[in-house]
Every structure is written in structure tokens, then in C-alpha cells.
Amino acid sequence: MHSTLSTIFLSSILLTPGLIAEEDPKEKPSHCHTVEPNGTFTAPIFLAQDPEKKEATLHIVATFDKSNYGMNFNGFSKGAAGYDIPVGWKVKVVFCNNSAVPHSVIVVDAEEASTKINLGEEPYFDGASTPSPVAGTTSAIEKFEFVVDEPGEFAFACGFPTHSANGHWIFLNAKSDIKKASFVTPKEEAPKAE
Numbered sequence: 786m787h788s789t790l791s792t793i794f795l796s797s798i799l800l801t802p803g804l805i806a807e808e809d810p811k812e813k814p815s816h817c818h819t820v821e822p823n824g825t826f827t828a829p830i831f832l833a834q835d836p837e838k839k840e841a842t843l844h845i846v847a848t849f850d851k852s853n854y855g856m857n858f859n860g861f862s863k864g865a866a867g868y869d870i871p872v873g874w875k876v877k878v879v880f881c882n883n884s885a886v887p888h889s890v891i892v893v894d895a896e897e898a899s900t901k902i903n904l905g906e907e908p909y910f911d912g913a914s915t916p917s918p919v920a921g922t923t924s925a926i927e928k929f930e931f932v933v934d935e936p937g938e939f940a941f942a943c944g945f946p947t948h949s950a951n952g953h954w955i956f957l958n959a960k961s962d963i964k965k966a967s968f969v970t971p972k973e974e975a976p977k978a979e
């Protein structure tokens with residue numbers, strides 16, 4: 786199902802120090818991860834893509850680790866990481882909440898993500914949210930897809946009130962000068978608060 790390219794990408798993610806270190810799979814098995822035969826857990830592939838079809842599949846996990854009090858996607862918050870997507874591409878999102886606290890995903894303008902207390906129910910692009918972004922969902926997997934039809938700086942934000950303003954968002958940059966999608970992480974992660 787996944788291309789070799791994605792596998793290489795996943796390897797580089799798994800080598801990133803600290804990204805999944807706070808997970809203790811023995812104590813807290815995650816339905817958002819794949820259980821390997823030896824009992825270890827593998828993180829989902831955050832990005833798979835087919836540049837010929839102009840399609841990207843994103844796995845966005847809420848409360849991937851404990852950072853930012855769990856208000857993170859894929860271990861990142863406050864727009865510290867995110868996706869670069871070429872304009873015109875279809876984006877298929879698989880959202881998984883790894884927490885008993887409600888979370889959701891809605892695409893909004895980047896500035897709204899860090900300032901608005903309630904992001905509402907209307908995503909920036911048609912179809913670009915989980916089914917009930919304000920209510921959110923607990924421990925569920927939800928899917929949605931949309932077309933990035935204009936360039937700009939957007940965000941995958943949690944629509945549960947107050948979360949996004951408290952940092953529960955990663956960026957979505959729609960670019961007309963790129964030919965491939967990427968999951969962009971900071972080169973050096975700032976030390977996480979204990």
C-alpha cells in the first residue's frame with residue numbers, strides 16, 4: 786500500500802530523537818499505532834503521496850505524545866511543524882485521536898488558528914474537517930478529504946474550543962511552486978518542558 790519513498794520517510798521520522806520517546810506502549814497501547822509482531826509499536830506514516838495523481842494521504846494523530854498537555858498533532862504544536870502541499874492537490878486525511886479528551890481537525894487560516902477561541906464548523910476548504918469539529922471525538926478514527934485550490938498559509942487546527950488558541954495546530958502551507966508534498970519538522974526541536 787505504501788510506497789518505498791514513504792517507508793524511507795517514516796524511517797527518518799522514527800530516528801528523530803524524542804518524537805515518540807514519551808510513549809510507553811506497554812502501559813498505554815495506542816490504536817493510532819501499528820502493533821508489530823514483537824509487541825513494539827510503530828508510528829503511523831504521516832505522509833504518503835502520489836505526485837502523478839496529485840494526491841497526498843496524511844495521518845494526523847491528536848495527542849501523539851504528551852507534549853503541550855497532549856494538545857499536539859503528530860507530536861507538534863503551535864505551528865512548529867506541518868505540511869507543505871502543492872496547490873491543486875487532493876488531500877486525504879486520516880485523523881486518529883489517541884486520547885480520552887475530545888479533539889478534532891479543521892482547516893482554517895493560519896492566523897485564526899493561533900487566535901480564535903472557537904473556530905466554528907466551517908473549514909476554509911470544502912470538506913476540510915472531521916464531522917463535528919467543535920464537539921470533537923474521543924479515541925476515534927475519522928477521515929475526510931478536500932482539494933487545496935488556492936495558495937496560502939493555513940492550519941490543521943483542533944476545533945474543540947480553546948485548544949487551537951492553546952497551540953493545538955500544525956501548519957498547512959499551500960504552495961504553487963512545489964511539485965511534491967512534505968511533512969516539515971523543525972531541524973532542532975526545542976527542549977520539551979517537563
Ligand SMILES: [Cu+2]
Binds near residue numbers: 847888889943
Ligand atoms: Cu484538541
